Amino acid sequence: MRFFSSLLLAAPLAAAVLLDRNGKIVYDGYKVFRVNTPEEGIAALDAQIAELEGIDVHRHADHFDVAIPPANLEAFGALNLDAQVLSEDLGELIAGEGEIAEYEGTTSMRLSSEDGEVSAAALPSLSWFSAYHAYDAHLTFLRDLQGAFPSNSEIITAGTSVQGRTITGIHLWGSGGKGSKPAIYFNGNVHAREWITSKVAEYLAYQLVVNYNNDTAVKAVLDKYDFYILPIVNPDGFVYTQTTDRLWRKNRQTRSGTSAVGTDINRNWPYQWVGSGSSTSPSSETYRGVAAGDTPENTGIRKFGDTLAAGKGIKLYIDWHSYGQYILFPYGYSCSAQVSNYSKQQSLAQSVASQIRSLYSKSFTYGPICTTLYAANGGSTDYMQDVAKTELAWTIELRDTGSYGFNLPASQILQSGQEQWKGQLWLWQNM
Ligand SMILES: [Zn+2]
Numbered sequence: 001m002r003f004f005s006s007l008l009l010a011a012p013l014a015a016a017v018l019l020d021r022n023g024k025i026v027y028d029g030y031k032v033f034r035v036n037t038p039e040e041g042i043a044a045l046d047a048q049i050a051e052l053e054g055i056d057v058h059r060h061a062d063h064f065d066v067a068i069p070p071a072n073l074e075a076f077g078a079l080n081l082d083a084q085v086l087s088e089d090l091g092e093l094i095a096g097e098g099e100i101a102e103y104e105g106t107t108s109m110r111l112s113s114e115d116g117e118v119s120a121a122a123l124p125s126l127s128w129f130s131a132y133h134a135y136d137a138h139l140t141f142l143r144d145l146q147g148a149f150p151s152n153s154e155i156i157t158a159g160t161s162v163q164g165r166t167i168t169g170i171h172l173w174g175s176g177g178k179g180s181k182p183a184i185y186f187n188g189n190v191h192a193r194e195w196i197t198s199k200v201a202e203y204l205a206y207q208l209v210v211n212y213n214n215d216t217a218v219k220a221v222l223d224k225y226d227f228y229i230l231p232i233v234n235p236d237g238f239v240y241t242q243t244t245d246r247l248w249r250k251n252r253q254t255r256s257g258t259s260a261v262g263t264d265i266n267r268n269w270p271y272q273w274v275g276s277g278s279s280t281s282p283s284s285e286t287y288r289g290v291a292a293g294d295t296p297e298n299t300g301i302r303k304f305g306d307t308l309a310a311g312k313g314i315k316l317y318i319d320w321h322s323y324g325q326y327i328l329f330p331y332g333y334s335c336s337a338q339v340s341n342y343s344k345q346q347s348l349a350q351s352v353a354s355q356i357r358s359l360y361s362k363s364f365t366y367g368p369i370c371t372t373l374y375a376a377n378g379g380s381t382d383y384m385q386d387v388a389k390t391e392l393a394w395t396i397e398l399r400d401t402g403s404y405g406f407n408l409p410a411s412q413i414l415q416s417g418q419e420q421w422k423g424q425l426w427l428w429q430n431m
Pocket of ligand 1: 191194321322
């Protein structure tokens with residue numbers, strides 16, 4: 001539908017950002033719109049959206065999603081864009097995510113192996129996947145998960161964030177011993193507001209641990225590959241989404257000469273860094289930084305990946321994102337360049353999509369980043385494909401397609417994990 005307003009000259013108001021008593025931005029009354037990109041392109045609208053203090057929520061090839069503060073809804077309507085309402089009230093969506101829960105700790109679980117042997121392990125309770133949690137709780141969860149699988153796992157680190165947090169994850173291995181097999185390498189939550197991504201990465205690690213001794217398919221996979229899973233590679237941004245701004249995306253890096261904060265870690269990889277698929281403007285959500293690889297978070301995870309590549313090599317890399325429901329592979333930097341194993345990546349992505357769909361009927365669109373979603377420069381998958389020589393370098397955009405966006409209700413965490421587990425287990429057995 002198109003928006004018409006009798007006040008075509010309605011001036012945008014300087015909508016002072018409202019904070020609650022804890023200093024958190026209040027998004028009550030913000031509406032989220034999906035706008036069909038006009039022929040002249042989105043760049044033509046950038047200045048107007050910024051003037052309306054609109055928040056760049058998501059961009060696709062032919063449309064973009066934007067959140068508009070209540071004071072400027074009328075002025076937004078006066079822009080007369082081809083738009084539909086995705087959400088009537090962003091504040092309501094945020095409230096619908098549920099409270100940040102306390103971590104319930106471990107419970108003793110009986111694990112039975114195929115030969116009937118029963119052992120008890122103190123595992124994090126499955127309730128971990130029915131709520132969102134604070135950053136420190138994620139670290140405790142990882143330590144507890146490692147503790148439940150002591151001979152086949154260790155806590156790993158991949159450098160330090162701007163504010164000094166250690167980027168932390170878990171390494172899992174099978175019967176061949178630590179580091180003896182090609183790597184499967186997962187990064188989550190590089191974009192701070194995409195909370196479902198760390199939960200799904202953790203769910204995959206959890207399923208590997210719980211099922212290694214009682215499911216031959218899982219055992220075979222973990223005996224064949226070493227898994228390196230870093231659920232939250234942008235810890236500062238993640239913490240900031242819980243203390244201050246639920247819609248924060250970038251890291252928390254300050255730069256001289258600008259008051260704008262944050263660089264998009266996933267436009268900062270030192271490969272095909274310059275191009276139209278990233279921004280030179282520090283206030284942009286896709287700000288690429290001053291130089292390639294100049295965010296400490298990128299340095300940490302890049303070096304981590306380089307080390308894996310130089311070791312047993314990387315079979316599969318996945319950068320977990322939300323939202324949109326896509327399975328994407330390189331390239332992002334160019335819509336005409338094609339990966340040398342295009343048919344293999346395309347056909348595996350198609351099969352993974354059908355595995356995912358078979359569980360809860362969620363459709364995932366698949367294909368190369370640039371032609372399927374949008375051009376993206378300095379992204380992780382292009383680097384992992386061409387520089388780290390990863391066989392399959394993917395980005396998966398999790399649920400949903402826009403109704404809840406980044407604010408997926410906690411009640412959908414478990415299902416999101418289950419459908420990805422189904423797709424991944426198939427992939428690991430067939431790639
Ligand atoms: Zn993302």
